[in-house]
Structures are given as C-alpha cells and as structure tokens.
Amino acid sequence: MKKILTPLFAVSILILTALAPAIGQTHNLIVISNAKGAPTELSNKELVSVMRGEKQRWNDGTRISVALMKSSTSAGEETSQKIYGMTGDEVNKFWLALVFQGKAKAPVFFNSANELETFILQTPGAIGIVEGSPDIKSKTTIVDGKKTL
Amino acid sequence: MKIKLFIKRKFSCLILIALPLSVATCSAQDTQIRGFAEVLASYQDANKKTSFGLGEQDLFITSELNDRFSFLGESVFKYSASSPTYFDISIERIVVKYNIKGNHNILIGKHHTPINYWNDTYHHGRVFFPTIYRPDLFADHFVPIHTTGISLQGHDLGKLKFGYDIMVGNGIGSGETADNDNTKSLTLAVSIKPMKHLRIGASFYSDKISKGAKDSHSSMNLVKDVTQQLITGSLSYFGKRFEFLSEATSAIDKTDSTGTKQSIAGYAYAGVRLNKFIPYVRADYSQVPEGDLYFHHDTRTSFTGGIRYEINYLTVIKLEYGHTENDAGKSSGITAQIAIGF
Numbered sequence: 001m002k003k004i005l006t007p008l009f010a011v012s013i014l015i016l017t018a019l020a021p022a023i024g025q026t027h028n029l030i031v032i033s034n035a036k037g038a039p040t041e042l043s044n045k046e047l048v049s050v051m052r053g054e055k056q057r058w059n060d061g062t063r064i065s066v067a068l069m070k071s072s073t074s075a076g077e078e079t080s081q082k083i084y085g086m087t088g089d090e091v092n093k094f095w096l097a098l099v100f101q102g103k104a105k106a107p108v109f110f111n112s113a114n115e116l117e118t119f120i121l122q123t124p125g126a127i128g129i130v131e132g133s134p135d136i137k138s139k140t141t142i143v144d145g146k147k148t149l
Numbered sequence: 150m151k152i153k154l155f156i157k158r159k160f161s162c163l164i165l166i167a168l169p170l171s172v173a174t175c176s177a178q179d180t181q182i183r184g185f186a187e188v189l190a191s192y193q194d195a196n197k198k199t200s201f202g203l204g205e206q207d208l209f210i211t212s213e214l215n216d217r218f219s220f221l222g223e224s225v226f227k228y229s230a231s232s233p234t235y236f237d238i239s240i241e242r243i244v245v246k247y248n249i250k251g252n253h254n255i256l257i258g259k260h261h262t263p264i265n266y267w268n269d270t271y272h273h274g275r276v277f278f279p280t281i282y283r284p285d286l287f288a289d290h291f292v293p294i295h296t297t298g299i300s301l302q303g304h305d306l307g308k309l310k311f312g313y314d315i316m317v318g319n320g321i322g323s324g325e326t327a328d329n330d331n332t333k334s335l336t337l338a339v340s341i342k343p344m345k346h347l348r349i350g351a352s353f354y355s356d357k358i359s360k361g362a363k364d365s366h367s368s369m370n371l372v373k374d375v376t377q378q379l380i381t382g383s384l385s386y387f388g389k390r391f392e393f394l395s396e397a398t399s400a401i402d403k404t405d406s407t408g409t410k411q412s413i414a415g416y417a418y419a420g421v422r423l424n425k426f427i428p429y430v431r432a433d434y435s436q437v438p439e440g441d442l443y444f445h446h447d448t449r450t451s452f453t454g455g456i457r458y459e460i461n462y463l464t465v466i467k468l469e470y471g472h473t474e475n476d477a478g479k480s481s482g483i484t485a486q487i488a489i490g491f
Contacts, residue, residue: 054305056252063216063248093277093462096183096490099211100274102221102244102256103304106181106211 027075027131029082029149032117032138037062037125041142050127051083053095053104058125066107067116067128075113079129082149180212184491187275193482203228204486207241207273219246225273240325241273241295253303259325262296263314263338264352265396266383275488276462279392280453281469282484284416285433290365291414291444292379292398293321293354296334310342314352321377322362332357346388354379358443365444375443376403392420392427402443410441420457427457449475463490 031047037058042050049055050064057063069076071088080091098104110116113130120126120138127141132148143149187204209223221244229237244258263269267287271277272294286292298318305312319327320334340350358375383396397415413436420429433451437444455469465488472481 049305054252054310056248057250061250089462096462097270097274097277099181100183100209100277101270102211102242102246105213105219 027078029075029079029129030132030136030147031127031129031141031143031149032120032136033127033141034120034122034124035139036060037064038127038139038141040139041145044144047141047143048083051129053098053107056105062125063105065105065123065126067119067123067126068107068109069113069116069130070109070111073111075129075131076109083129178212178214180210182208182210184208185273185275185488186491187486187488189281189484189486191482191484193480195480195482204275204488205273207275209242217248219248220244221246223273252305253301255299255301257299259295259297260300260316260318262293262318262336262354263300263302263316264292264336264354264379265338265381265398266348266350266385266394267396268292268294274490275486276465276490278488279394279418279420279427279429279457280431280455281467281486282453282471284396284418284431285435285449285451286396286398286414286416289414289435289449290367291400291412291435292381293334293356296320296336297323297325298333300336305342312338312340312342312350314338320356321358322371329362330357330359332359346386348383348385350381350383350385352379352381354381364442371442373404373406373442377401377443390422392418392422392429394418400444402441404442407440407442410438412437412441412444425459427459428455429457430454447476449473465489 031042037060039059051066053066055064069079071077071080071092077088080086080088084091084094086094095107099106108119110119113133116128116130117136117138120128129149130136140147185207189202189204190199191202192199205225205227207223207225209221212220214220221242223242225239225241226236228235240259242259242261244256244260247255249255261268261272267284282288287294296316296318298316300314300316303313314336316336318334318336320332323329334354334356336352336354338350338352340348342348355378358371358377360371360374362371363369364371378401379398381396381398384393386393395415395417397413400412401409402412403409414434416431416433418429418431420427431453434449436448437446439446451471451473453469453471455467458466460466467486467488469484469486470481471484473479
C-alpha cells in the first residue's frame, strides 16, 4: 500500500507545483507609448481617463490612440479588471457604446504583445498596456511612480 | 479630333496616377462597419394573437478620415407595409466631425438631437436598450429625435467631466435636404458626471414649427405656426449592481389663436444586476392638454416589467410585460426579444 501511495503523493506534489504559477496568475502589466504624445509619467487617474476615451489629445496636441490586448487574452482580461474595473466583455460593450455614440475613436485590440508594440512604435500618440518583458523597445510610461500596474 | 485624343490620353494618365494614390489613402483610413438587429415574438391581448416579427436592422459606419476629421453614418432597414419591397431604408445619421482642440468638436450633418440620455446613448442600438421598447417619450415623438444641422460639442471637461452641445438645425417639419422655414431650431444641452456611473443632464430646445408641417404623429398638417420650447432633465446611474434612469420633458407650445399649452412626459427605469440576469421595471407618464396643435390631447400611463439576460456584449435576450392606459382604453402584451450586435 505504501508503495502505491508514495508515488501518488509525489506526483500530486509535482502537479500542484507545476500548477501553482497558473493559479491566480498575474502579469507585470506595463504602459507603453509612442515617443510622440504621451508623457513619461501619469497618475493612475489620468491613465484610466485616457483609457476610457475621455481625452482626445495629449497636451502637445497629438491625437490619442488606445491599444489594448483582446479580452480573450489573459493580459487583456487583467487590464479590463485593473483599469476599467470591468470584465473583458463589459469593456467591449463600453467601447462599442462609446463608438456608436460618436464620442470616441475605437481602440485597437491585439492578440499578441508583439503586434501591440509594433502598433505603438508606428503610431504617434499611441498608448497601450502590455505584459512587461525585456524585449519591449517602446517608451515606458510610469504610473503613480511605478513601472508596473 | 487630335485634341480629343490628347485629352483622352492625359485623362487616362491622370487616372493611372490617381488610382494608386487613392488606394494608398484608403488603406491609411480606419473604417469600421458595425450593426444591430433584433427578432421579436409577442402576444397582444387586443387581438389575442402571438406573432413573430423582425425589428430594425441598423448599420453604422465609422471612419477616421485624418488626424482631425472623422465620419459616422447610420442606416436603418425596417419593414414597411407601404413600400413596394415591404422594406424601407432610412438614413439616421450622417455626421462629419472636426476636432478643434482637446475635447472640443464641430459636427455637421444629420444627428441624434442631443436632447437627453436615451436619444443620445441608445437610439437604434437595440442591444444596449435596458428594455425592449423605447419609452413613450420617444415612441410618441415627444422630443425631436433627429436634427440636421451643425453643432459644437465638448465632453469630459474638468473634474466634473462636464459636457455640452450647442446645436443649430433645420428643425421640426424640415426635410433632409432643406429647411421648411427661416427659423432654425436651437438645442442647448449640458451634463456632468460627478461620480463613477452617474450622469446628470439638462437641455433646452427651441423651434418654430411652421404651418403645413406634420404634427407629432405625422397624421395631420398644422393649421397654424407653433412656437415650441422643450426643457428636459435626465439622471442616469448604471452601476455594477443597480441601474437607474429617469428623464422628463416639459413642452410649451404656443400659437396666436390657442395661446400657451404645457405638456409633460417622462419615465423612470430601475434594474438590479444579478450576474448576467437583470430584472427591471419602467413606468412612463405623459399628459397633453386639450387644444395643443402639435401633440395629441391624451393622458397616458404605462408600466413595463421584465428580465434581461446578457449572454455577452453582443447578444441579449429580454422577456417583458407591458401595460398601457390612455384616453382610448387599455392594452397589454408580452414580448420576447433577441437583440444582437455584429
């Protein structure tokens, strides 16, 4: 009996250890922006306001373009919770309503961090939220004195 | 003949040069087409009949033309018994927007009159409607839902997220391409969002509805000029748990012969969000005195109760009971709707 239980126990520990990072996984979300437009530092309140389409232009006059990860990605879902206080589905509804009212320019949604960063690098005034990684080449915007959200 | 050939060749060259340029411009443009549709099933006690029916199909296009200019177009396709094809197409909005500075814009075209929350926020977006049907305030054309004209608009200004609209338009009774008189309608609207999910708004509308224009139900032509002023207030709160929306309009219609007539119309909606289910109620009231030339004399109360199930942000199912009482009698019915966005 002991011979059976010991390997079972060992396998269980192994599975739990492997799953541990996935359970309640959070990303080190960072705010990246094009060299033109966004400031290097923002308060969280200002960031939320920009991400909710409440501001059309940066202080230098450059038009703001919002870039987000799709709500089907885990980074997108976490962005929805942290920035909008909503589920990914609610964020999609929020934006659809705003665009339908003609009050804001629709954000651009991406499947991968690489695609999002390429858009940021190519679009003056663009700002987006992405999982932090050493490969990020864009300007990082500090929020409330912190590099990650 | 030679000149003609020369012009033809030059013209062909111009087309060849212009074509790649126009393609380049188009590819730089950010254009999106979205839409809404609904399918209904209802039982009305008046005819003791259950029916399936199509609602409107709404298509809206947004396009970012350049850094300052953008476009929004909206067309609705709906059943019409009087049309040879049994369907009508209506242009609901054509708006060209120019961003002046910051959050201040100039808009020109055919707009949703920014008179209150429902008209500006939901209009034909059935998937956003908290109930199946519009409040009587809109269904009875108590407020002018469209205006063709020009407006100055600002939003989310300052700590209170102040918003404003100043609109000058052709006014009630005008066609889509020309004004029917020399008086322009004026809409002034302001709003604030003092806390998350809460919006408070007020507006003023003024117009002269000229003799010969259709009345509010499009059933008769006015026999006199009517000077109309509308004052509207609205309060909306759509939070994580509770939803509340209430709007009321006071209309003052004045003619040389009948004097001043004051009418009122309003509604209050409340809902509770229980995950994806939202049970809700709405009460509507309108009262038009005798002698008003533009609105029909009537006192009407309606009650609506239902449940909304939001499958996702593009698919919503509602089941609703409605009861109305007015001078003509009583009516009630049950309606089920599936509203989608695409």
